Amino acid sequence: MNSHAQPTPAVAVKGLEKRYGSLQALSGVSLEVEPGTLFGLLGQNGAGKTTLIKILLGLVAPTGGRASLLGQPVGGLAARREVGYLPEDHRLPDYHTAPSLLDFYGALQGLTRRERQARIPPLLEMLGLKGREKLRIRGYSKGMKQRLGLAQALLHRPRVLFLDEPTDGIDPVGRKEIRDVLLEEQRSGVTVFINSHLLGEVEQLCDRVAIMRRGHLLVSGTVAELTHIKPSWLVGFDSSPADLCWEACQLEPARPGLWRVHLDSPGPDGLDRFLAEAQSRGLRLRHLEAERATLEDLYLALATHDRQAP
Amino acid sequence: MTDHASQASPARENNPTSPPSPRLLRAFCAMLLDAWREFLDAKILLLLVGLIGLLFAVALTGRIEPQPAGKNYLDLSARAMAADLEGVDLSQESVASMAGRLNGSVVWIAKAEPLGADLPTGQWNVELKRSFVPLVAGPLAAEEVQARFGRIADGQLWRVSKAEETSDALGRTVGMQSFQLTVAPGADLRLLWPHQFSLFGDSLDLTPPRGAPLGLEVLILQKLLTTGLGGSLLLLVSVVVTAAFVPNMIRKGTLELLLVRPLPRWVLLVMKYVGALVFVTVLLGLLVLAGWLITGILAGIWSPGILLALPSLILFFALLLAVSVCVGVLTRSAVAAMLVTVTYWAVLFIAGQMHNQVVESRLREENVGKLRPTSVVDSLRGAKPRREEPLKAGRVPFYRTAVGRVADGIYTVLPHTEDLDNLVDRQLMRDLAVSGPFRALVERAEFSWSQAVGLSLLHTLAFLAVACAIFSRRDP
Ligand SMILES: Nc1ncnc2c1ncn2[C@@H]1O[C@H](COP(=O)(O)OP(=O)(O)OP(=O)(O)O)[C@@H](O)[C@H]1O
Ligand SMILES: [Mg+2]
Numbered sequence: 001m002n003s004h005a006q007p008t009p010a011v012a013v014k015g016l017e018k019r020y021g022s023l024q025a026l027s028g029v030s031l032e033v034e035p036g037t038l039f040g041l042l043g044q045n046g047a048g049k050t051t052l053i054k055i056l057l058g059l060v061a062p063t064g065g066r067a068s069l070l071g072q073p074v075g076g077l078a079a080r081r082e083v084g085y086l087p088e089d090h091r092l093p094d095y096h097t098a099p100s101l102l103d104f105y106g107a108l109q110g111l112t113r114r115e116r117q118a119r120i121p122p123l124l125e126m127l128g129l130k131g132r133e134k135l136r137i138r139g140y141s142k143g144m145k146q147r148l149g150l151a152q153a154l155l156h157r158p159r160v161l162f163l164d165e166p167t168d169g170i171d172p173v174g175r176k177e178i179r180d181v182l183l184e185e186q187r188s189g190v191t192v193f194i195n196s197h198l199l200g201e202v203e204q205l206c207d208r209v210a211i212m213r214r215g216h217l218l219v220s221g222t223v224a225e226l227t228h229i230k231p232s233w234l235v236g237f238d239s240s241p242a243d244l245c246w247e248a249c250q251l252e253p254a255r256p257g258l259w260r261v262h263l264d265s266p267g268p269d270g271l272d273r274f275l276a277e278a279q280s281r282g283l284r285l286r287h288l289e290a291e292r293a294t295l296e297d298l299y300l301a302l303a304t305h306d307r308q309a310p
Numbered sequence: 311m312t313d314h315a316s317q318a319s320p321a322r323e324n325n326p327t328s329p330p331s332p333r334l335l336r337a338f339c340a341m342l343l344d345a346w347r348e349f350l351d352a353k354i355l356l357l358l359v360g361l362i363g364l365l366f367a368v369a370l371t372g373r374i375e376p377q378p379a380g381k382n383y384l385d386l387s388a389r390a391m392a393a394d395l396e397g398v399d400l401s402q403e404s405v406a407s408m409a410g411r412l413n414g415s416v417v418w419i420a421k422a423e424p425l426g427a428d429l430p431t432g433q434w435n436v437e438l439k440r441s442f443v444p445l446v447a448g449p450l451a452a453e454e455v456q457a458r459f460g461r462i463a464d465g466q467l468w469r470v471s472k473a474e475e476t477s478d479a480l481g482r483t484v485g486m487q488s489f490q491l492t493v494a495p496g497a498d499l500r501l502l503w504p505h506q507f508s509l510f511g512d513s514l515d516l517t518p519p520r521g522a523p524l525g526l527e528v529l530i531l532q533k534l535l536t537t538g539l540g541g542s543l544l545l546l547v548s549v550v551v552t553a554a555f556v557p558n559m560i561r562k563g564t565l566e567l568l569l570v571r572p573l574p575r576w577v578l579l580v581m582k583y584v585g586a587l588v589f590v591t592v593l594l595g596l597l598v599l600a601g602w603l604i605t606g607i608l609a610g611i612w613s614p615g616i617l618l619a620l621p622s623l624i625l626f627f628a629l630l631l632a633v634s635v636c637v638g639v640l641t642r643s644a645v646a647a648m649l650v651t652v653t654y655w656a657v658l659f660i661a662g663q664m665h666n667q668v669v670e671s672r673l674r675e676e677n678v679g680k681l682r683p684t685s686v687v688d689s690l691r692g693a694k695p696r697r698e699e700p701l702k703a704g705r706v707p708f709y710r711t712a713v714g715r716v717a718d719g720i721y722t723v724l725p726h727t728e729d730l731d732n733l734v735d736r737q738l739m740r741d742l743a744v745s746g747p748f749r750a751l752v753e754r755a756e757f758s759w760s761q762a763v764g765l766s767l768l769h770t771l772a773f774l775a776v777a778c779a780i781f782s783r784r785d786p
Contacts, residue, residue, distance in 0.1 A: 059785070
């Protein structure tokens with residue numbers, strides 16, 4: 001997968017193991033994320049996603065393997081200066097207001113007073129928390145807390161963002177806003193690492209995706225790569241191609257006037273052969289559409305079948 | 311959001327180059343502010359401020375009035391001029407031994423007239439008589455009377471401004487001298503002078519009919535407001551409020567947000583500790599200052615000894631907070647931290663009281679046959695000083711009983727916080743000219759600041775170190 005190797009990946013993990021007592025939370029996870037990627041990590045509950053992030057942040061010590069962040073070993077103070085983290089189920093100290101909390105975290109992160117004063121109001125505005133500056137966090141709704149959690153992760157302009165289920169509890173409009181914020185971060189060169197269960201969202205947002213199950217990393221690649229593993233096409237001709245078939249290709253009716261072609265050999269050759277064959281039989285092409293599996297199809301297939309990583 | 315790129319990310323560029331110490335300082339200030347917010351958030355704090363405010367308001371309604379007592383104090387001074395008659399069993403002594411014990415003389419006041427009112431500020435004209443046995447003792451010069459009159463064990467009652475002998479040569483030969491003195495108040499007269507202390511104007515009189523020495527009243531008031539009731543209340547509420555600090559901080563979902571900051575974990579914990587300590591220190595400072603001001607305003611006594619209560623209280627709270635932090639890190643429970651800390655406090659208190667008993671029992675044994683320490687209050691009440699009696703046959707002094715030994719053993723391994731209290735009492739008693747058995751106890755050399763402070767700090771550091779070690783190792 002790592003075709004154009006960069007000198008320092010944002011995240012590099014090799015053979016990572018984590019054991020909680022008798023429970024193997026991670027078994028031999030290897031992964032690389034290039035800088036500036038919007039990376040989505042998927043997996044069922046208990047798959048080990050959060051554990052992986054916590055190891056990368058130096059919050060939890062791995063029991064085996066290696067992990068580095070921006071070329072530095074995880075857990076070091078220098079690496080921590082460069083990351084922002086939004087934990088799942090976070091509980092912000094509720095005696096704070098949004099500005100006081102951000103000021104507190106900003107100072108711990110090393111921002112000067114002037115930097116904090118310049119950064120906090122626009123950040124609150126960007127995340128739709130403007131106008132509630134006087135309210136204590138204990139008076140916040142779930143979505144507001146989530147937005148504030150995101151604000152503290154972005155506060156010190158980290159180079160890598162780890163977001164554990166960032167849109168949890170946020171309404172659809174808010175999700176769109178947050179997606180835009182993340183895309184903007186990515187555009188300015190930030191690596192964004194997202195844990196999520198929302199497949200549609202990950203599919204829309206992320207450049208690269210990995211899927212975990214029970215501590216193993218099953219697949220990893222771009223969304224297009226993962227969903228093109230077995231491509232099928234929707235074709236339409238001016239008349240029925242029902243008898244157009246041979247062993248490397250199956251044809252079935254899909255919608256009125258459209259047929260689904262399954263090609264055994266992926267890549268352009270199979271399709272070219274198919275189209276040449278059709279033309280030789282006098283069929284004229286009216287519709288051609290690459291039909292990819294959704295991420296959900298892949299995810300469900302991986303979750304329900306005991307398939308090993310390719 | 312659109313100006314993201316143009317803002318050129320200050321954090322990303324400046325941070326790695328800025329030196330670490332201002333960064334630590336900045337983080338520390340932030341932690342301090344955070345602790346303050348958390349502190350103010352506890353509603354119980356308002357209750358505490360209310361309670362202590364009430365205590366001080368009540369104290370401020372107090373009135374301290376001097377009682378007429380000049381004649382008594384002149385008599386006391388005269389008696390002290392001769393050797394002590396105190397504790398003498400007349401039926402047991404021969405005339406010769408009596409004479410020896412008395413220095414061969416008796417001194418008394420023949421006439422005393424106030425030059426103004428009978429107040430601790432007034433001067434007196436005094437006619438002093440001295441009778442002595444010619445062969446045992448000799449005549450006394452006026453200068454000697456001037457130097458010695460007014461000095462008693464508790465302090466300087468009177469200063470003699472003028473002394474002249476009125477007796478003639480014959481009187482001196484047969485052993486009858488008389489002097490005419492003008493005496494002014496000595497340095498400690500005001501402190502030893504009986505005063506009446508009443509609350510709410512005059513309606514609640516708290517002193518015995520003839521009053522109590524001002525110094526003693528001030529001591530009791532200062533102790534009540536600071537190391538006693540006021541301080542205990544403040545410390546108790548502080549323990550309750552701060553017990554939640556660490557469990558709140560290390561709650562799942564909150565801890566992660568803190569641990570990802572570029573600071574070592576133990577630094578975060580120590581900063582939280584110091585943050586809490588600083589605010590309790592401020593509160594304690596206000597309490598002690600208020601105690602000092604109130605007794606100053608009510609009694610006009612501004613001796614600074616009470617200010618020693620502040621370091622003593624701070625050291626004590628630093629220890630309690632370290633215990634609370636340690637238990638908080640271990641159990642993640644505010645209730646557990648609070649209960650263990652209060653229990654530890656109770657253990658320290660009981661062990662301290664037992665240790666005082668042990669010391670006192672040793673002191674008594676050493677002093678068998680000697681006069682018991684008395685105070686000017688006792689003398690004024692006419693109490694006869696008594697000698698320390700040996701224990702009844704078959705009774706063992708407390709320090710040699712099993713309980714006493716165990717208590718003393720426990721005390722040696724505990725931080726000596728009771729010593730801190732005793733040392734403050736010692737300073738207060740010295741400043742306020744208070745004497746008596748307890749003064750004798752706290753004057754013992756085994757109570758030393760260096761030991762008491764050193765042991766408290768050592769235990770505090772040990773608890774903190776354990777807390778930091780656990781905190782740094784554990785996965786959140
Ligand atoms: N502190 C811990 N002690 C013991 N076991 C743990 C601990 N943290 C996680 N685990 C276990 O490790 C496994 C992976 O947990 P993890 O939180 O990484 O899952 P996840 O993929 O984030 O799940 P979810 O989607 O529900 O958030 C789970 O079986 C969990 O029970
Ligand atoms: Mg998780």
